[in-house]
Amino acid sequence: MDLASDGRGVVKMATEPQRPTGDARNPQEVEDASLVARARSGDREAFGVLVDRYADQARRVARAVLQDPDDADDAAQDAFLAALVKLEQYDSARPFGPWLMRIVANAATDRRRRRKVRTAVSLDEGLVAGGARPDVVAEREVLLGRLRVALAELPERRRMAVVLFDVEGYSHAEIAKVLGIPEGTVRSEVFHARRKLRALLADWRDDG
Amino acid sequence: MTESNTPFDHRPDTRLGAALREALAAPGDRAVFVARVLAGAARQPAHPVEHLLARWAVRGIVAAAAAAFVAGLVIGRGRASTEPSVSDPDPGAMIADVQAEPNMLLVTATGR
Numbered sequence: 001m002d003l004a005s006d007g008r009g010v011v012k013m014a015t016e017p018q019r020p021t022g023d024a025r026n027p028q029e030v031e032d033a034s035l036v037a038r039a040r041s042g043d044r045e046a047f048g049v050l051v052d053r054y055a056d057q058a059r060r061v062a063r064a065v066l067q068d069p070d071d072a073d074d075a076a077q078d079a080f081l082a083a084l085v086k087l088e089q090y091d092s093a094r095p096f097g098p099w100l101m102r103i104v105a106n107a108a109t110d111r112r113r114r115r116k117v118r119t120a121v122s123l124d125e126g127l128v129a130g131g132a133r134p135d136v137v138a139e140r141e142v143l144l145g146r147l148r149v150a151l152a153e154l155p156e157r158r159r160m161a162v163v164l165f166d167v168e169g170y171s172h173a174e175i176a177k178v179l180g181i182p183e184g185t186v187r188s189e190v191f192h193a194r195r196k197l198r199a200l201l202a203d204w205r206d207d208g
Numbered sequence: 209m210t211e212s213n214t215p216f217d218h219r220p221d222t223r224l225g226a227a228l229r230e231a232l233a234a235p236g237d238r239a240v241f242v243a244r245v246l247a248g249a250a251r252q253p254a255h256p257v258e259h260l261l262a263r264w265a266v267r268g269i270v271a272a273a274a275a276a277f278v279a280g281l282v283i284g285r286g287r288a289s290t291e292p293s294v295s296d297p298d299p300g301a302m303i304a305d306v307q308a309e310p311n312m313l314l315v316t317a318t319g320r
Binding site for chain 1: 218220221223224225227228229230231232233234235236238241242244245246248249250252
């Protein structure tokens with residue numbers, strides 16, 4: 001896996017934005033602000049850099065809400081285009097990531113509300129526990145499938161909170177702004193999500 | 209590994225984070241997704257001026273309506289203050305009425 005640590009124990013993809021380690025803006029955030037300024041003045045190349053930088057993060061957050069990867073990609077795309085239109089409203093003194101993730105979360109939630117209720121979560125059903133194919137797929141894939149199911153069973157806000165915290169490395173305060181809830185509620189949501197998801201990782205530990 | 213075994217831990221759980229990251233990884237090609245977004249962006253106005261103009265147009269209409277309302281009020285008050293009212297008789301007219309009476313008497317006396 002193409003992973004790197006930011007020194008705070010946060011595992012990140014090497015190509016993705018690094019999270020700030022303090023209150024002061026890090027070089028990544030300064031660069032983001034510069035790219036936004038260029039994008040505001042019509043520089044599509046700068047906007048392209050921002051899209052490339054935040055694509056994976058946006059797709060994961062959208063998928064945490066929608067489960068279905070195609071729906072998630074559509075929502076993430078909607079969010080990027082909405083962000084392009086709303087760039088004038090972005091306060092460049094603040095980090096770009098949480099601002100964008102709020103738009104992504106809203107786009108995904110809107111799409112979930114609009115779409116018809118599906119009969120089942122769009123997962124590789126054979127990978128789910130008790131499925132027909134566990135004997136032909138890797139055990140790791142089975143665990144990933146179980147994790148997706150467990151994640152899908154969490155309330156939406158809890159799902160987003162744990163993904164933004166443990167996957168994307170945002171702080172509780174940043175997540176509170178993204179989700180529009182108090183910081184204490186974010187902590188509570190992360191706590192409950194972890195309690196459920198960590199039970200599945202016992203198998204993961206045995207595996208790895 | 210730095211994660212603690214308690215869900216209370218305020219630090220990100222690297223093991224859980226890595227597992228979730230893998231579970232949520234989009235199966236589609238990343239480059240295709242980025243290209244899709246940029247294609248969508250290309251269909252939008254290249255410069256936000258259009259959006260600004262649209263916003264200003266709304267503000268302009270509101271400002272014009274407010275200005276018209278205020279102008280209407282001012283003009284209306286101005287007219288109201290210049291028009292004579294029944295309760296406020298014109299003193300000049302009253303004097304003219306009084307002065308007319310001798311003339312009428314003169315005309316009567318001369319037979320014209």
